[in-house]
Amino acid sequence: MQRAERREQILAAALKAFSRTGYHGTHVADVIAEAGVARGTFYLHFQSKHDVFAALVDRTLEILLSVRPEAEEPVVRRRADAEQILRDSYTTVLGTIHKHRQLMRLLFDEALGIDKGFRKQLEQHFTVWHQRITATIAFFQERGVAREDLDVEVTGQLALGMVERLARRYLFGVRSPDLPRLVEALVAFELRGIAGR
Amino acid sequence: MQRAERREQILAAALKAFSRTGYHGTHVADVIAEAGVARGTFYLHFQSKHDVFAALVDRTLEILLSVRPEAEEPVVRRRADAEQILRDSYTTVLGTIHKHRQLMRLLFDEALGIDKGFRKQLEQHFTVWHQRITATIAFFQERGVAREDLDVEVTGQLALGMVERLARRYLFGVRSPDLPRLVEALVAFELRGIAGR
Amino acid sequence: MQRAERREQILAAALKAFSRTGYHGTHVADVIAEAGVARGTFYLHFQSKHDVFAALVDRTLEILLSVRPEAEEPVVRRRADAEQILRDSYTTVLGTIHKHRQLMRLLFDEALGIDKGFRKQLEQHFTVWHQRITATIAFFQERGVAREDLDVEVTGQLALGMVERLARRYLFGVRSPDLPRLVEALVAFELRGIAGR
Amino acid sequence: MQRAERREQILAAALKAFSRTGYHGTHVADVIAEAGVARGTFYLHFQSKHDVFAALVDRTLEILLSVRPEAEEPVVRRRADAEQILRDSYTTVLGTIHKHRQLMRLLFDEALGIDKGFRKQLEQHFTVWHQRITATIAFFQERGVAREDLDVEVTGQLALGMVERLARRYLFGVRSPDLPRLVEALVAFELRGIAGR
DNA sequence: TATGAATGAGTCTTCATTCAT
DNA sequence: CATGAATGAAGACTCATTCAT
Numbered sequence: 001m002q003r004a005e006r007r008e009q010i011l012a013a014a015l016k017a018f019s020r021t022g023y024h025g026t027h028v029a030d031v032i033a034e035a036g037v038a039r040g041t042f043y044l045h046f047q048s049k050h051d052v053f054a055a056l057v058d059r060t061l062e063i064l065l066s067v068r069p070e071a072e073e074p075v076v077r078r079r080a081d082a083e084q085i086l087r088d089s090y091t092t093v094l095g096t097i098h099k100h101r102q103l104m105r106l107l108f109d110e111a112l113g114i115d116k117g118f119r120k121q122l123e124q125h126f127t128v129w130h131q132r133i134t135a136t137i138a139f140f141q142e143r144g145v146a147r148e149d150l151d152v153e154v155t156g157q158l159a160l161g162m163v164e165r166l167a168r169r170y171l172f173g174v175r176s177p178d179l180p181r182l183v184e185a186l187v188a189f190e191l192r193g194i195a196g197r
Numbered sequence: 198m199q200r201a202e203r204r205e206q207i208l209a210a211a212l213k214a215f216s217r218t219g220y221h222g223t224h225v226a227d228v229i230a231e232a233g234v235a236r237g238t239f240y241l242h243f244q245s246k247h248d249v250f251a252a253l254v255d256r257t258l259e260i261l262l263s264v265r266p267e268a269e270e271p272v273v274r275r276r277a278d279a280e281q282i283l284r285d286s287y288t289t290v291l292g293t294i295h296k297h298r299q300l301m302r303l304l305f306d307e308a309l310g311i312d313k314g315f316r317k318q319l320e321q322h323f324t325v326w327h328q329r330i331t332a333t334i335a336f337f338q339e340r341g342v343a344r345e346d347l348d349v350e351v352t353g354q355l356a357l358g359m360v361e362r363l364a365r366r367y368l369f370g371v372r373s374p375d376l377p378r379l380v381e382a383l384v385a386f387e388l389r390g391i392a393g394r
Numbered sequence: 395m396q397r398a399e400r401r402e403q404i405l406a407a408a409l410k411a412f413s414r415t416g417y418h419g420t421h422v423a424d425v426i427a428e429a430g431v432a433r434g435t436f437y438l439h440f441q442s443k444h445d446v447f448a449a450l451v452d453r454t455l456e457i458l459l460s461v462r463p464e465a466e467e468p469v470v471r472r473r474a475d476a477e478q479i480l481r482d483s484y485t486t487v488l489g490t491i492h493k494h495r496q497l498m499r500l501l502f503d504e505a506l507g508i509d510k511g512f513r514k515q516l517e518q519h520f521t522v523w524h525q526r527i528t529a530t531i532a533f534f535q536e537r538g539v540a541r542e543d544l545d546v547e548v549t550g551q552l553a554l555g556m557v558e559r560l561a562r563r564y565l566f567g568v569r570s571p572d573l574p575r576l577v578e579a580l581v582a583f584e585l586r587g588i589a590g591r
Numbered sequence: 592m593q594r595a596e597r598r599e600q601i602l603a604a605a606l607k608a609f610s611r612t613g614y615h616g617t618h619v620a621d622v623i624a625e626a627g628v629a630r631g632t633f634y635l636h637f638q639s640k641h642d643v644f645a646a647l648v649d650r651t652l653e654i655l656l657s658v659r660p661e662a663e664e665p666v667v668r669r670r671a672d673a674e675q676i677l678r679d680s681y682t683t684v685l686g687t688i689h690k691h692r693q694l695m696r697l698l699f700d701e702a703l704g705i706d707k708g709f710r711k712q713l714e715q716h717f718t719v720w721h722q723r724i725t726a727t728i729a730f731f732q733e734r735g736v737a738r739e740d741l742d743v744e745v746t747g748q749l750a751l752g753m754v755e756r757l758a759r760r761y762l763f764g765v766r767s768p769d770l771p772r773l774v775e776a777l778v779a780f781e782l783r784g785i786a787g788r
Numbered sequence: 789t790a791t792g793a794a795t796g797a798g799t800c801t802t803c804a805t806t807c808a809t
Numbered sequence: 810c811a812t813g814a815a816t817g818a819a820g821a822c823t824c825a826t827t828c829a830t
Binding site for chain 2: 014021022036047105108109112113114119151154155157158160161162163164165168169181182186188189190192193194195196
């Protein structure tokens with residue numbers, strides 16, 4: 001078996017195990033049992049238990065950050081109206097979160113309690129998303145869709161919070177959420193929320 | 198020293214210790230050192246390390262649930278306009294969260310990673326809050342402040358998410374947040390978000 | 395309450411507790427709960443947990459050693475025939491053991507596992523009993539009831555063992571044993587066992 | 592080192608340690624020091640301190656129960672006379688007990704004080720032996736060696752008690768007991784004890 | 789690379805005993 | 810004498826990590 005393959009195998013087993021019993025409730029013994037691999041093999045591919053978890057976190061963050069539907073074709077975006085932009089964005093984001101819900105749950109429920117490092121990483125990640133969102137809002141302001149006196153900074157956080165909560169409430173652990181409904185409520189609420197008048 | 202007093206003392210020390218190094222990073226030795234009590238004394242008041250943490254979580258949830266400004270004078274509420282109701286509510290809630298930010302942080306950052314029981318407890322808590330919020334929204338619908346076609350259920354979650362994120366971003370670990378600014382942005386956003394038109 | 399009374403009260407509670415859960419399975423907390431006495435009071439009357447147990451053991455050994463039916467009226471004994479002597483002795487001994495079966499059980503089942511001191515005490519006690527028995531056998535030899543070539547020393551041990559086993563099997567923990575039957579079998583067996591022919 | 596070998600090594604060390612200081616006086620630290628293994632290694636082979644002890648008890652009981660000289664050649668037995676049967680049996684039994692005197696002492700002196708479970712086990716064991724003995728007595732009755740009116744049940748206990756006492760008094764902790772003497776006294780006593788007239 | 793036996797530092801928890809009131 | 814809160818030494822057990830094969 002190729003080195004990368006074996007690594008994947010362990011990573012998958014770790015995800016399963018961690019999802020089942022959490023980081024501290026999962027022992028290396030559980031991971032290797034799940035993977036069907038010897039103890040030594042585990043340490044051949046990962047430096048430590050913490051290390052596997054970090055790898056999963058990294059992967060999760062990569063997945064999240066790679067979701068950039070709105071950035072792909074800026075020119076086209078200008079033509080699209082605000083509603084469509086939001087709808088597309090949120091559909092992609094929520095869809096991605098749901099698709100990788102096990103990883104997401106790990107990140108949101110476990111990572112904080114393990115390490116200050118993970119907290120930092122997560123905060124940075126939120127910062128990046130916050131920037132993207134505020135950029136979008138600024139763009140909406142330019143287009144006259146968002147009012148000028150909006151507190152962009154705080155509003156960006158509000159948008160983040162809404163998504164996070166929808167994810168936690170409707171996406172983790174559920175097989176088939178009613179994505180369109182969530183997106184619709186979210187878009188309607190946000191568009192009005194940022195609108196003038 | 199009275200029994201209850203000693204218990205309080207240990208609880209305070211535990212809060213400090215847990216806040217500093219997290220649940221798993223904190224040893225009973227740290228707690229008793231912080232409290233200045235003997236090991237046996239700790240176990241005279243709490244069954245286990247897990248038990249002290251649970252006591253802190255319970256306390257936190259009690260504090261959160263006891264925040265019910267809007268419920269106190271229903272008659273007056275009817276006269277008040279929606280904006281004032283929201284402003285008052287959020288001011289109280291965010292203020293309370295900030296006042297007890299150490300406890301809150303413990304609940305939000307640590308509790309999930311320890312025990313499925315805590316996760317359940319937290320979910321139940323969110324359910325209660327969700328109910329309160331949807332009740333308020335329904336009230337706003339009656340009053341014509343919120344549109345009829347609003348997805349109340351999902352919107353309730355959105356409101357919850359906004360508060361949670363503000364708390365995490367601006368209230369935990371900060372001495373003096375700009376509360377009015379947060380409330381203003383929140384109220385303005387939500388009022389528009391739920392409005393017709 | 396008189397000092398001696400209080401001591402008795404604790405002793406009785408300790409016997410109950412030890413009988414229930416054994417020496418190591420019983421904590422001072424159990425004893426004082428059973429006695430309805432405060433922790434400090436316990437140590438006012440006994441130096442340690444070990445000390446109470448020792449007091450119970452002492453009491454048990456005193457009871458056992460005070461059983462001396464055959465010694466009371468040596469002149470009369472000479473007239474009685476061997477069978478009656480044995481029957482009387484064993485009836486008294488087995489009766490006493492049964493009457494104090496809780497104490498006896500403590501001595502036989504627990505004392506050995508606690509302390510080399512108790513083992514020594516018990517061995518000395520057996521030695522005393524062994525001497526009494528061999529004296530009786532010697533007396534029987536004089537009277538011609540026991541054969542001359544009997545290995546008195548070893549036979550004394552055999553008699554001891556028979557009684558011990560009957561006690562363990564039929565007397566501990568039973569409310570009403572068939573004492574006459576045991577005595578009859580024992581006497582018949584022993585008389586023949588030591589007899590010539 | 593093979594798994595079974597290492598287990599044996601620890602078992603031997605535990606026997607030594609327990610024999611020296613008793614169950615409660617022996618710490619896992621003592622056992623591993625005696626065995627020259629690390630703490631973790633101990634728990635790799637045994638679930639707990641209680642578990643090693645149980646393993647030793649099991650082994651002891653197996654050894655005791657496997658002593659069945661009289662069962663091997665029933666046909667021959669019928670021809671042999673009672674005295675020889677008893678002499679052989681007791682020689683083997685007492686010899687085996689002496690050979691494994693450390694294990695036996697553990698069983699008889701320690702096991703009772705640890706656990707009700709061990710008491711049960713020991714009682715069952717005595718029951719088995721009692722059955723064997725009564726069977727032999729019944730056989731002797733058939734052969735006319737034992738009287739018909741014998742209380743077989745109780746007499747079986749008497750025989751058990753004699754052996755137990757000899758074991759405790761002459762076999763535990765002694766290097767070279769005078770086995771023939773013990774057997775002779777025992778056989779002579781028992782044969783007469785069960786005899787008619 | 790793979791294996792799994794071995795390691796031992798780390799922690800929680802217990803419980804007999806003390807002592808201030 | 811009585812109380813019961815406080816003490817802290819002691820000890821069982823865990824589990825991430827190493828390493829010889």
